[in-house]
Amino acid sequence: MTTEAAFRHATGLVRPPAGHGCPPVEIVSGLWTAHFHDVDTPEKLQAVSPGVRVVVNAGTDKCPLVDYGPGVDVVMIDGLLDDPDALKRVDAMSEGPEKDASRATLPDFAPEECAGDAKRDFDRVNEIIDATRSAGGSTLIHCHASLSRSVVFILAYLVKTRGISAVEAVGIMKPKWDACWPNKSFVKQLLAYEAELRSGD
Secondary structure, X not given: OOOHHHHHHHHOOOOOOOOOXXXXXXXXXXXXXXXXXXOOOHHHHHHHOOOXXXXXXXOOOOOOOOOOOOOOXXXXXXXXXXXXXXXXXXXXXXXXXXXXXXXXXXXXXXXXXXXXXXXXXXXXHHHHHHHHHHOOOEEXXXXXXXXXXXXXXXXXXXXXXXXXXXXHHHHHHOOOOXXXXXXXXXXXXXXXXXXXXXXXX
16 A cells, blocks of 8 residues: 555655646547646637536636636536645655755644545545546546646556555656646545455455
């Protein structure tokens, strides 16, 4: 079973910046991701991939609903938050004593300030992706920077449909989308999901 340490070793220890510059990309057949600002109009989405039939918005606190027009459904995943800015700044620091000291000064953030429950929607989103592919279309999942919230849904899909570990899923996604860095709460949820899937074998 995947450990948090092994998972973070796979993603890298340093949180990527919000302006990471990764272009929209198809991670596996029928499943795309992009920074929200690369798909925040119907024209931009069409330029990314005219085959996208479902857009999953996992960052509704920062990404308003976009009407992409007929033929494109939007699924809003409410209740998922980005980490507080202070925590993001520390996570973005290089490893070392300065980062350790900065982390020690952080307050204990209340659970409602960090993350939310993505796991409750993993299976629902997985079913949407598969149904859309079966109908000949693609799904695009985004949050704001698409490095934490949307990434954990894509990794959960890979873990479920390919029967692989979370680390192996990162190995598929990260070469195509380097900003692959779910926050600590989402990592715990993903690893719990992996464990549940394995226990059901």
